[in-house]
Amino acid sequence: MAYFGFIPSEQLLQQTQQFISKKNNVDLHTLRNEVALTINQEIIDTLVSQVIVNFPDSEKKQTAAKLAQFIQSSVAVLLKQLLGKANTTSLQQSIAFSKQSLFKTSNHDYRIGHELPKDIVINLKQHFAALKLGKKVNMQVLTADYKLFADEVIRHFMHQFYKTLDLGMIKRKTADIGCITTTKAVHVAIDKIIPKLNKDELKVLATQHDMLFFTH
Numbered sequence: 001m002a003y004f005g006f007i008p009s010e011q012l013l014q015q016t017q018q019f020i021s022k023k024n025n026v027d028l029h030t031l032r033n034e035v036a037l038t039i040n041q042e043i044i045d046t047l048v049s050q051v052i053v054n055f056p057d058s059e060k061k062q063t064a065a066k067l068a069q070f071i072q073s074s075v076a077v078l079l080k081q082l083l084g085k086a087n088t089t090s091l092q093q094s095i096a097f098s099k100q101s102l103f104k105t106s107n108h109d110y111r112i113g114h115e116l117p118k119d120i121v122i123n124l125k126q127h128f129a130a131l132k133l134g135k136k137v138n139m140q141v142l143t144a145d146y147k148l149f150a151d152e153v154i155r156h157f158m159h160q161f162y163k164t165l166d167l168g169m170i171k172r173k174t175a176d177i178g179c180i181t182t183t184k185a186v187h188v189a190i191d192k193i194i195p196k197l198n199k200d201e202l203k204v205l206a207t208q209h210d211m212l213f214f215t216h
Helices: 010-021 028-052 058-083 088-101 116-130 139-162 169-196 199-210
Strands: 001-006 102-103 110-116 213-215
Touching: 001 028, 001 116, 001 139, 001 169, 010 028, 010 088, 010 102, 010 116, 028 058, 028 088, 028 116, 028 139, 028 199, 058 116, 088 102, 088 169, 088 199, 110 139, 116 139, 116 199, 116 213
Parallel strands: none
Antiparallel strands: 001 110, 001 213, 102 110
């Protein structure tokens, strides 16, 4: 089994646990929507913003920051179009999705993420191990592997999550178009960022991203 998982903020963890447990007579509609929007924010922060903050100031750092912000805001706009009141069945499906997405590692820390094809994780971990040692890797292969990983994140947190929502025909079409648009934007971002990183920047990337992937 292989997984991707980021450490949620304390607020996101508490909201997710509260949503799953349905305690304290909470407004499940509002809570679900807040969790979805915050996950979008924190995934991009973890994968991009918290990495590039350690890069020296440069045009590619500014480009990465702008691309991250664009993707973050675009998905947030899409989510706000799709989220809203839901029937009991939809909420139960969203709760089941949240249960699936929240897990503990062997170190007993909570992560939000999902299962990945094992070969993606193995390949990325091999890249990270080499980069942390200052070794060269095939940048075309690294870029391709990041796209495969990104596709899986979009599949889980967008495609699979949207299936839990009570969407009509028009909103389902909007969701489908949004997923396609996001995938294209993320692929463009990967093409603009990964191949242009220097040895030191790749080492920073590898060190921080290595902690996000697990195999059992």
